[in-house]
Amino acid sequence: MKLAVQVNEGPYQHQATDSAYHFTKAALEKGHEVFRVFFYHDGVLNGTRLTTPPQDDRNIVNRWVELAEKYDLDLVLCVAAAQRRGLVDDGEAERNGKDATNIAPKFRISGLGQLIEAAIQSDRLVVFGD
């Protein structure tokens, strides 16, 4: 089965990003394909490499990165949501004249069309959030 996952909630808010991560991991471990994980609204905050949670707490951002490295996942942040919340990659920094970037490795910033495409290409779209 080919899956698309949508995450609408920021990390450390409630539980949606944890649920989305564990669901995605379980699907991959069962041999399913995850076409894309699309981060929308506050969900884009999953994609900053600058988070430093306490050492005895889970590192939600790094956990996504590690999963993406292992399974070559496509992690996409919605560009409009990212701009509002200050998530910046090289392209966005140049386009908007910002002096820094903060996007985590394996994440990329793109448009809402990526969510539509993921929904069309996948057998199921599973949504997590508030």
Next chain:
Amino acid sequence: MADLYTVNKSPFEKNSLEQAIRFSADGASILLIEDGVYGAMAGTAAEGLVKGASGRKFFALRSDVKARGISEDRLIDGVELVDYAGFVDLVESTDKVQAWL
């Protein structure tokens, strides 16, 4: 094939469980996750919602039930516990997934 509905909010916080039940068709599966698992507890004001929903299959995510200190003998009869792999299987075995947030 029927649809899968996920409910992630407590029935004592939002009415998403009630709505999911009301809008679901006969044969639908309803999976309670996160705070939604409070809807699986017997002896609460929400129990009637679940018991009155004939033709629906109810599931609850085991780790979220355990995380909230709900022992399995306090669950409403007929609610089946699943792990994340079971969640994936439910997604695969149903037609589409609708999150009631």
